[in-house]
Amino acid sequence: MSIVDNYQQYIYTDVYFAVLAAMLFLEIIYPLRNSKHSLLIRWTSNISLGLFGTFLQKFLMPVVAVTFAIYVKQQGWGLFNLVAVPGWIAIILSLLVLDYSRYVIHWLFHYIPLFWSFHKIHHSDPDYDISTSYRFHPLEILLGTVNSLLIILLLGMPVISVIIAELMVVFVNFFSHANIRLPGMPERIIRLIIVTPDMHRIHHAAERIHTDSNYSIVFPWWDYLGRTYTPVGSVDQKEMTVGLDDCQGKKHLNFFWLLAMPFIPARRKSPLK
Numbered sequence: 640m641s642i643v644d645n646y647q648q649y650i651y652t653d654v655y656f657a658v659l660a661a662m663l664f665l666e667i668i669y670p671l672r673n674s675k676h677s678l679l680i681r682w683t684s685n686i687s688l689g690l691f692g693t694f695l696q697k698f699l700m701p702v703v704a705v706t707f708a709i710y711v712k713q714q715g716w717g718l719f720n721l722v723a724v725p726g727w728i729a730i731i732l733s734l735l736v737l738d739y740s741r742y743v744i745h746w747l748f749h750y751i752p753l754f755w756s757f758h759k760i761h762h763s764d765p766d767y768d769i770s771t772s773y774r775f776h777p778l779e780i781l782l783g784t785v786n787s788l789l790i791i792l793l794l795g796m797p798v799i800s801v802i803i804a805e806l807m808v809v810f811v812n813f814f815s816h817a818n819i820r821l822p823g824m825p826e827r828i829i830r831l832i833i834v835t836p837d838m839h840r841i842h843h844a845a846e847r848i849h850t851d852s853n854y855s856i857v858f859p860w861w862d863y864l865g866r867t868y869t870p871v872g873s874v875d876q877k878e879m880t881v882g883l884d885d886c887q888g889k890k891h892l893n894f895f896w897l898l899a900m901p902f903i904p905a906r907r908k909s910p911l912k
Contacts, residue, residue: 643705646802651809658810662769662817671820671836671877674766676892682770684894688760689773691898692780704784708791708801717795726797733800734807735858737790742861744786745854748779756901757782762850763886763900767843768818776901807833811857815839830871834859837871845880 674681711717719729748758757776764771791801815834829835834855842853852869855862862868882891890896 642802643709643798647703647705650802651805654806655809658813659769662813662819665819666768666817669820670818671840672767672818672881674768676766676889678770680889680892681764681766684892684897685764685770685774687894688777688897689775692775692777695777696780696784704787704791704801704805705798707788708796708798711792711795712798715795717792719797720795729794729797730800730803733794733796734804736794737787737796737800737804738855738857739861740786740790741783741856742854742865744783745856746865746867749851749854754779754782759883759886760897760900762843763883763891763897764843765882765887765891767816767840767881769813769816771843772812772816774897776898778901807857826871830859832859833857835871837876838862840876840881841869841871841874843881844874845882845884849874849879850883 712720715721719733724732748754757779760776761771761774761779764774790796796804811833815836816839817836819836821829821835821837826835826837830838834853834857838853838855838859841849844850849869852867853862854865854867859868880887891900
């Protein structure tokens with residue numbers, strides 16, 4: 640059995656649930672913030688939203704990233720299938736370009752009003768823990784998938800780099816949204832390589848200047864280079880208000896309300912307007 644078959648049948652699932660279990664354990668023993676709302680209600684709505692988005696993604700777009708990368712390779716499409724470069728360079732460049740594209744897309748989700756109407760569901764969570772990593776509107780998940788497939792097509796990303804990228808996103812998505820308290824020195828070291836909870840939690844602060852910063856998904860360097868970084872130590876993350884000022888009520892914990900939110904007029908205006 641090939642590594643691709645193993646990945647699609649076992650590896651992804653094993654990594655997914657192992658990381659989820661590890662982050663849940665750390666949230667229990669090293670929590671940073673106290674929850675304001677019922678975990679049962681929030682977790683039911685957040686996880687249901689994530690599962691619904693995953694189902695819709697598989698139904699409307701059955702071509703998953705790894706399968707699509709294999710097809711692109713077979714057809715000889717994309718830069719790295721047309722230009723001879725060492726395999727390790729193709730892998731590294733693919734990981735960097737894909738992650739940078741996600742940083743750009745994330746920025747656009749904040750600054751284009753139509754995109755923000757869907758992305759605001761993620762930011763409307765009045766608490767912050769690992770369940771927030773599931774809280775994405777299904778249409779935002781589909782748009783993110785389209786972006787990834789486009790990068791795979793344009794670059795002709797090696798299959799192994801797609802596998803690595805997916806596993807990294809699983810780990811960092813759970814890790815960066817975890818309600819955990821990291822010691823200062825380890826956190827600073829980890830933040831040199833990947834986005835940490837302290838870095839991403841600022842992005843979920845209710846204050847607009849913080850919400851519109853720290854966009855990086857996996858690698859934190861894009862915020863440093865793009866001057867969109869808010870220093871970790873500049874915000875009291877234990878006491879700050881998270882979420883959106885106009886989304887603190889209990890109705891914003893309701894699954895059906897979350898699905899409808901993009902179609903309800905919001906107060907927030909894009910600074911590009």
